[in-house]
Amino acid sequence: MTEHATKQSTHRFDAEVNQLLKLMINALYSNREIFLRELISNASDASDKLRFEALTDESLKGLDNELAIDISFDPEAHTLTITDHGIGMSEAEVIENLGTIAKSGTRQFLDSLSGDAKQDANLIGQFGVGFYSAFIVADEVVVETRRAGSEPDQGVRWTSKGEGEYLLEPISKPTHGTTIVLHVSKDHQDLLAQWQLQRIIRHYSNHIAFPIRLAVPAEDGDKDKADGDGVKTEVVNEAKALWARPKSEIQEEEYKAFYSALANDPQGPLSWAHHQVEGTQSYSLLLYLPKQAPFDLLMNRDAVEGLKLYIQRVFIMDAAEQLLPRYLRFMRGVVDSSDLPLNVSREILQDSPLLNKIRATVIKRSLDLIEKITKEGGEDWEKFYEAFGTILKEGVIEDFEQRERVASLLRFDSTHSDEVAGFDAYIERMAEDQDAIWYLTAENAQVAKNSPHLEAFKSKGIEVLLLTDRIDEWVVSHLSKYKDKELKSVTTGGLDDKQAKKPSKAAKKLAERIKKALGDQVGEVNATHQMTDSAARVVNDEHGMSIQMQKFMRQAGQPVPESTPGLEINPDHALVQVIEAEGDGDRFNALARLLFDQALLAEGGELADPAAYVRDVNTLLVNALKPADSETDSS
Numbered sequence: 001m002t003e004h005a006t007k008q009s010t011h012r013f014d015a016e017v018n019q020l021l022k023l024m025i026n027a028l029y030s031n032r033e034i035f036l037r038e039l040i041s042n043a044s045d046a047s048d049k050l051r052f053e054a055l056t057d058e059s060l061k062g063l064d065n066e067l068a069i070d071i072s073f074d075p076e077a078h079t080l081t082i083t084d085h086g087i088g089m090s091e092a093e094v095i096e097n098l099g100t101i102a103k104s105g106t107r108q109f110l111d112s113l114s115g116d117a118k119q120d121a122n123l124i125g126q127f128g129v130g131f132y133s134a135f136i137v138a139d140e141v142v143v144e145t146r147r148a149g150s151e152p153d154q155g156v157r158w159t160s161k162g163e164g165e166y167l168l169e170p171i172s173k174p175t176h177g178t179t180i181v182l183h184v185s186k187d188h189q190d191l192l193a194q195w196q197l198q199r200i201i202r203h204y205s206n207h208i209a210f211p212i213r214l215a216v217p218a219e220d221g222d223k224d225k226a227d228g229d230g231v232k233t234e235v236v237n238e239a240k241a242l243w244a245r246p247k248s249e250i251q252e253e254e255y256k257a258f259y260s261a262l263a264n265d266p267q268g269p270l271s272w273a274h275h276q277v278e279g280t281q282s283y284s285l286l287l288y289l290p291k292q293a294p295f296d297l298l299m300n301r302d303a304v305e306g307l308k309l310y311i312q313r314v315f316i317m318d319a320a321e322q323l324l325p326r327y328l329r330f331m332r333g334v335v336d337s338s339d340l341p342l343n344v345s346r347e348i349l350q351d352s353p354l355l356n357k358i359r360a361t362v363i364k365r366s367l368d369l370i371e372k373i374t375k376e377g378g379e380d381w382e383k384f385y386e387a388f389g390t391i392l393k394e395g396v397i398e399d400f401e402q403r404e405r406v407a408s409l410l411r412f413d414s415t416h417s418d419e420v421a422g423f424d425a426y427i428e429r430m431a432e433d434q435d436a437i438w439y440l441t442a443e444n445a446q447v448a449k450n451s452p453h454l455e456a457f458k459s460k461g462i463e464v465l466l467l468t469d470r471i472d473e474w475v476v477s478h479l480s481k482y483k484d485k486e487l488k489s490v491t492t493g494g495l496d497d498k499q500a501k502k503p504s505k506a507a508k509k510l511a512e513r514i515k516k517a518l519g520d521q522v523g524e525v526n527a528t529h530q531m532t533d534s535a536a537r538v539v540n541d542e543h544g545m546s547i548q549m550q551k552f553m554r555q556a557g558q559p560v561p562e563s564t565p566g567l568e569i570n571p572d573h574a575l576v577q578v579i580e581a582e583g584d585g586d587r588f589n590a591l592a593r594l595l596f597d598q599a600l601l602a603e604g605g606e607l608a609d610p611a612a613y614v615r616d617v618n619t620l621l622v623n624a625l626k627p628a629d630s631e632t633d634s635s
């Protein structure tokens, strides 16, 4: 390689690159081997890109014939060299890709570095900061690259010691693609050995679909196969698309290793499904259910990574957007179609009937996997549900077609037992004359279990599902029925109990007096015998918004429609009886307000005027606790 021009320039790294480099070298020191995985993965991506661009760009035809990745090492010169014959980079691309951190995820990565090296190593691949991991083992890195299709004198050399700046110089490079030379630092010389490199490549990169050729010193008898320097190359990895191999020949370990490479997740998958479909449409589908959620999964609803689309073994694009609904965005895998045209674009994919069919299968197979793990229960299911349950629930809201199927996979706390329950188990336990599935939404299980709304149900032995996840409110608002059984909130006061004792005339009269005292803050006030322990409860009309929902909306900064809840009082309760004995007047009004405010509080609701509540309670306490002959008003 001869120098074409002498124009050199020094550039400073983006401030974030500096910060990242320091953090990474510390955090990942004990996980140093991942640098090779990252560089091989970049070489593989660059090879994929060239093959893809060569499909449509005449000038690149034929350049994608030899897409191997070459690795060599020199213990004397202390170097490790990784060469690909992929797309390469122009000067502008080098500056953009190796001098700055363009990806938005990187900021999050920096913020999320925990100092727990192991976990950081898991995170690193998810953020596209892979290249810089070379500095874990190298004190200088030299990148020589040329964009495929450009002239030989358009090459670029990038050199850096990873300390604030890098050097750029134009070079002449006879071949397109990228060569990265690592000057391996003193502490890591042990990496420069055949067995080490073989081991690391097989461990992390066995399923890279291009051959990874390691140059090794030829043994004596092999000299004829070797080149002039006594070096021969050996292909170290499997180099075959796993999903295209016959299922019967694939070992479990291979499926797991492929997942880890694909998803950058050393934890391995929870389960997987591999389908090879032949017929009017031919495609392979390899789907994985991960064990753990990448940490931005909940927030990042538009994640496009996850499912990779191949056409006849050629990587086309990350196509999670086209192939996965959002509520399954945690799935990982590969789709390889034999029928789609190789030069397909995102626009064409958007409404391709072929792809829509594949998408429907992806959804069905994903739900099959989830259903299987749900049926098996146990630790695997718990892990799955903890990591992805909330996301899965979005399916009830979003996917009209699969609504009931997704709903069947959900589990909730229940008044019936300490175990979580699904709708099907609930229906199985229902009494014959029970016509609805009853639920209560609340902020947490504690609030739910003590709710006054449950008393009537408890005393009649009717099971109530306790929905304590934020999204549950939305789920039930989209699920009015499950298998012909209506879903009803216990807060609507709708338990139609024909045997219940009718309220007395006196109780009805008290309800009227309370309504008068409270005025417009309350809707209807009724006396019923549904509660056993509480004095009163707030009820919503069937279509009104629950107190929970109102709270969420307020927290989310959304306007909450005005609504006035009703009040139900329990004439058997001592407090209600004391209030009844009180004549009309300020004290009666204060007691009525107190009853209402307490019902709101028990619901986890917010009081319109908390200070007034405290004042009322204090006045009552003072009057109740001090000697009977010195009655005053403390307010």
Ligand code: ADP
Binding pocket: 038, 042, 043, 046, 084, 086, 087, 088, 089, 097, 098, 127, 128, 129, 130, 131, 132, 177, 178
């Ligand atoms: P990521 O690969 O996750 O995007 P990296 O830091 O590893 O993040 O690489 C940054 C960018 O540099 C890549 O997206 C790619 O555009 C470019 N790049 C890195 N290695 C190569 C290579 N061998 N050939 C071509 N481009 C490369």
